Amino acid sequence: MRDDRDILELLKAELAFLEKGGYRAEPRHQWRPNFVFEDSSTCINFHEEGHARPCSECALIAFVPADRKKTQYPCRHIPLTRKGETVNSFYEWGTQEELEVALKKWLNENIRILEKKSKSRSRGA
Numbered sequence: 671m672r673d674d675r676d677i678l679e680l681l682k683a684e685l686a687f688l689e690k691g692g693y694r695a696e697p698r699h700q701w702r703p704n705f706v707f708e709d710s711s712t713c714i715n716f717h718e719e720g721h722a723r724p725c726s727e728c729a730l731i732a733f734v735p736a737d738r739k740k741t742q743y744p745c746r747h748i749p750l751t752r753k754g755e756t757v758n759s760f761y762e763w764g765t766q767e768e769l770e771v772a773l774k775k776w777l778n779e780n781i782r783i784l785e786k787k788s789k790s791r792s793r794g795a
Contacts, residue, residue, distance in 0.1 A: 677729045677784065678784040681781050681784065682781060683710075683711060684710055685774065688773060689774070692710055693710075693766070705743075706769065707730065707745040707757065714727060725744050725745065726739065728745070730744075734747055735747060735749065743758075746758040750773055750775070751772050755772060757769065
């Protein structure tokens with residue numbers, strides 16, 4: 671069963687969550703920090719225990735490079751910067767602040783692109 675949520679609305683919700691400090695809030699799990707995408711309502715399994723649905727069904731999979739789509743957490747491999755930095759690379763050698771700055775820029779850029787496509791589709795309809 672494919673994730674049928676609207677990707678534009680999904681990205682806008684993620685941006686709102688980020689701007690409200692969602693990832694810096696109380697951790698969802700006491701044993702680890704909050705993870706980008708996985709610990710927000712963006713994740714198709716946010717309200718599920720464990721991984722009830724495969725990540726391949728998530729709307730965000732469209733942003734994951736083909737060679738990373740079958741990894742355990744593909745959303746961690748979405749390129750956020752022009753240099754190809756991903757959520758995962760920020761976890762490895764960046765800071766939470768650097769990750770959030772890159773994520774916010776990526777979200778704003780993709781929201782703008784999707785809104786532009788949406789407007790041109792509605793004009794052509």
